[in-house]
Amino acid sequence: MTVTTKTNPGRFFEDFRLGETIHHATPRTVTAADAALYTALYGSRFAVQSSDEFAHRIGYERSPLDDLLVFHVVFGKTVPDVSLNAVANLGYANGHFLRPVYPGDTLSTVSEVIGLKENSNRKTGVVYVRSRGFNQHGYGVLDYVRWVMVRKRDEAAPAPEEHVPDLPAAADPSTLGVGCPPIDGEAYDDVLAGSLHRWGDYARGERIDHVDGMTVEEAEHQLATRLYQNTAKVHFDQHAAAGTRFARRLIYGGHVISLARALSFNGLGNAFHIAAINGGRHVAPLFAGDTVYAWSEILDVAEAAGRPDVGALRIRTVATKNRPCADFPDRTGGEYDPAVILDFDYWALIPR
Amino acid sequence: MTVTTKTNPGRFFEDFRLGETIHHATPRTVTAADAALYTALYGSRFAVQSSDEFAHRIGYERSPLDDLLVFHVVFGKTVPDVSLNAVANLGYANGHFLRPVYPGDTLSTVSEVIGLKENSNRKTGVVYVRSRGFNQHGYGVLDYVRWVMVRKRDEAAPAPEEHVPDLPAAADPSTLGVGCPPIDGEAYDDVLAGSLHRWGDYARGERIDHVDGMTVEEAEHQLATRLYQNTAKVHFDQHAAAGTRFARRLIYGGHVISLARALSFNGLGNAFHIAAINGGRHVAPLFAGDTVYAWSEILDVAEAAGRPDVGALRIRTVATKNRPCADFPDRTGGEYDPAVILDFDYWALIPR
Amino acid sequence: MTVTTKTNPGRFFEDFRLGETIHHATPRTVTAADAALYTALYGSRFAVQSSDEFAHRIGYERSPLDDLLVFHVVFGKTVPDVSLNAVANLGYANGHFLRPVYPGDTLSTVSEVIGLKENSNRKTGVVYVRSRGFNQHGYGVLDYVRWVMVRKRDEAAPAPEEHVPDLPAAADPSTLGVGCPPIDGEAYDDVLAGSLHRWGDYARGERIDHVDGMTVEEAEHQLATRLYQNTAKVHFDQHAAAGTRFARRLIYGGHVISLARALSFNGLGNAFHIAAINGGRHVAPLFAGDTVYAWSEILDVAEAAGRPDVGALRIRTVATKNRPCADFPDRTGGEYDPAVILDFDYWALIPR
Numbered sequence A, B, C: 001m002t003v004t005t006k007t008n009p010g011r012f013f014e015d016f017r018l019g020e021t022i023h024h025a026t027p028r029t030v031t032a033a034d035a036a037l038y039t040a041l042y043g044s045r046f047a048v049q050s051s052d053e054f055a056h057r058i059g060y061e062r063s064p065l066d067d068l069l070v071f072h073v074v075f076g077k078t079v080p081d082v083s084l085n086a087v088a089n090l091g092y093a094n095g096h097f098l099r100p101v102y103p104g105d106t107l108s109t110v111s112e113v114i115g116l117k118e119n120s121n122r123k124t125g126v127v128y129v130r131s132r133g134f135n136q137h138g139y140g141v142l143d144y145v146r147w148v149m150v151r152k153r154d155e156a157a158p159a160p161e162e163h164v165p166d167l168p169a170a171a172d173p174s175t176l177g178v179g180c181p182p183i184d185g186e187a188y189d190d191v192l193a194g195s196l197h198r199w200g201d202y203a204r205g206e207r208i209d210h211v212d213g214m215t216v217e218e219a220e221h222q223l224a225t226r227l228y229q230n231t232a233k234v235h236f237d238q239h240a241a242a243g244t245r246f247a248r249r250l251i252y253g254g255h256v257i258s259l260a261r262a263l264s265f266n267g268l269g270n271a272f273h274i275a276a277i278n279g280g281r282h283v284a285p286l287f288a289g290d291t292v293y294a295w296s297e298i299l300d301v302a303e304a305a306g307r308p309d310v311g312a313l314r315i316r317t318v319a320t321k322n323r324p325c326a327d328f329p330d331r332t333g334g335e336y337d338p339a340v341i342l343d344f345d346y347w348a349l350i351p352r
Helices: A032-042 A052-058 A067-083 A218-227 A253-263 B032-042 B052-058 B067-082 B218-227 B253-263 C032-042 C052-058 C067-082 C218-227 C253-263
Strands: A021-023 A086-097 A106-118 A124-134 A140-151 A206-209 A273-282 A291-303 A310-321 A340-351 B021-023 B086-097 B106-118 B124-134 B140-151 B206-209 B273-282 B291-303 B310-321 B340-351 C021-023 C086-097 C106-118 C124-134 C140-151 C206-209 C273-282 C291-303 C310-321 C340-351
Touching: A021 A067, A032 A067, A032 A218, A032 A253, A032 B032, A032 B218, A032 C032, A052 B106, A067 A086, A067 A106, A067 A124, A067 A140, A067 A218, A067 A253, A067 A273, A086 A124, A106 A140, A106 C052, A218 A253, A218 B218, A218 C032, A218 C218, A253 A273, A253 A291, A253 A310, A253 A340, A273 A310, A291 A340, B021 B067, B032 B067, B032 B218, B032 B253, B032 C032, B032 C218, B052 C106, B067 B086, B067 B106, B067 B124, B067 B140, B067 B218, B067 B253, B067 B273, B086 B124, B106 B140, B218 B253, B218 C218, B253 B273, B253 B291, B253 B310, B253 B340, B273 B310, B291 B340, C021 C067, C032 C067, C032 C218, C032 C253, C067 C086, C067 C106, C067 C124, C067 C140, C067 C218, C067 C253, C067 C273, C086 C124, C106 C140, C218 C253, C253 C273, C253 C291, C253 C310, C253 C340, C273 C310, C291 C340
Parallel strands: none
Antiparallel strands: A021 A106, A086 A140, A086 A273, A106 A124, A124 A140, A206 A291, A273 A340, A291 A310, A310 A340, B021 B106, B086 B140, B086 B273, B106 B124, B124 B140, B206 B291, B273 B340, B291 B310, B310 B340, C021 C106, C086 C140, C086 C273, C106 C124, C124 C140, C206 C291, C273 C340, C291 C310, C310 C340
């Protein structure tokens, strides 16, 4: 019997080199079917992504795929190379949506290692990657940074020179809008869109409870995570999970982001396009059977440079589990309310 | 901190005005992906909706979307405006399918308030709406009446003048057939369709046990109901449901109708098009883990005016939970068998 | 009250005649939505089936549907006629994939009864059928034999003359390759495909542990099995199942094959096309909540006649439940390890 190792063991911390480029496998043609599955998984109701007619009338070719669906597909490709041996996905930053993705486009991902920092326990280290999603024409559609804590294969392996990238707290509003065609505000029908509130109606500091709750089932997050071809073992293997601290499968953090974003329609119905991800943090894990709620704060209201048609809202969306958000559970003095699971900071575009 | 109410609180009973028109949000482009998801959710096997070849050969452009899928999408849009504060969905009547819906069509819904009746407890009232679904060309595809019991915001609010619309017990057969192109009965292949029984083989009073059972999972009804962008909270929020009478999420009634219709293929395999919904009543709630069975009675066998190709069957389909239907559990003396969950009366077209 | 039997009772053993041809119902147009659902259900990552660009570059029109998706759809059609009264699905053999299936193709199935053998208990018998799947142009896309144990309606019914077909242990490599267009090996990008191992890198006797595990939920296998319009009652009816030996719904065996094949990407990432099914046996049932693992052995490495572009690997994939496969749980002395649920022998094509 010959036993060979043709399987992918994933990279360990000491396998990453600062500045190296990783071309990820499994390009993926996304279609209207991915959009329909996305609707079935999250119940998203933004008119631009729901109706080809609506999208076409305001300036898109047709309905673009949901920005977060694009994010998940682009992200999924990085998992076998970046986070198969990850202990935790620590955060996202500096994300930009660069171009609409339409049904029929084929997405692929390339990452660059932009930071490395071994932890003091010498058992793990933090890897920073900038990942870029491209369409079949080679145009970038998405660009973001994430950092993950990755196990070392060998504790004795020498630590690389520490390099922590300098990341902006938020995208500059002047960079927003490249991923959104010019919008015909006259053609944008607020009644069909489901919200009468446009850019000028939102104020810095405003808080919105998104009210509704969504309970998550194992089958749902597994279907979603496989749809994104995200192979992280922790989401799928209950037999292995039984022996872990949580004794449960962990739900892919991106699933929570999409749930919170879909819930946020109730209050942010015209904020149809995510232009940039400023930062994201999974504060606590979500498990099947839990119910997700969300609230948002308007962190900033800005003009999008050169765009008389749309303005930008910097939104911080906080998601909780098993706790409605009428009183805006938050972080106080560095400590999060124990119900909080997600703290997500992004720029959205909304008609003026 | 500024807290604003940009979220949709839904309408309460006293917010409805007789005769008012409500344009519902979130137009939806339906595609072959919705059809595939519908198949995955219900296992429907009607050849016309399953095979573009079969449909084209008998006279359709290609496979139309399942009539009930159209119903659910059109219905879903009404929820945020009509039934967000509903206590119960009481019934449907006077529904007509007016035109085939094909992949790529975009559906939107407009409702008219056609009846109002406050309940004697003054806490709730019944709202009757006629909802019309349109395609992107402005043509009506579906038209139906439903009535729901809606909470009052304020018990002291004055009661509107009572008006209960007069609704026909069943559609007149002369009105059927508009939603179905001329069918080439020679080209209609009974073997491929899976049934040798055509219009002339059914008799008034005939009863058919559909035999098979289908157990429903939480993930399934949630995926379905989100696919229809139906936002009724009772289907999705287990945290809130835990404190209610049933302590469970309620399954969207339309999910039961679709399950019963899919089961009815076994005995009604050629009754490929729902032409009209005469009436529908959700007798009892369905919960995840329950198994649905169904039986049907042929209430009437009629010619469809001006249609030598197809005839009409008026069918009453009764669905039960956790009880096979070999002995046709029914209503006796006004009381339903405790297993009955649905009593659905409709006209279907079937080749002659 | 008239009760008629228009429902399909299914065939019993004595209803089958050697040599008879059965045209199965419900032709099915398969689309990109079926491909997306397949990805969501199994997480498959073969680049040819995932990316239209990748597939087109190497010689396909676009991404073909996964071979096993085609198998399941073709198989599903046979259930109402062949295995509605089956006690057990005993095995598959002599399967050939004859032509790529693309989104938009319409599949139908015809079976021939090629063997009959009553069991000594006289209560059941084994039926052998050769089923052929066709596309809308009448071209064969798949051809395979399966045998099932079917109940007799009447124990006293006379036994048919026994005939057991002679089936080859494995397809001859000279017959492989008809279902795969000429592949441009230069254009085949190993990095995008996710594996650096081509035909020449595999050796007879080599064993590969596919490492990852996938837990199955009720909603998942039900969605899959309905998507294939497979109506076997044992997969869907928990109320009836409660009274059986297992007290659970049984998971469609094909679901296990697809899970094992998707897991096998990790080690066999370039073996993109199943050319032939030599044999398959469901050793033990799988239930929801179980976690599936798999390992493979390279049984043979062969040239595919007339194909300088691709070679063939004869692969035996063994799937287990709730037991990782690092030590290759197997059959020893005729007895399978109790964790084994599937023993599947097939030929795959892989670029040279």
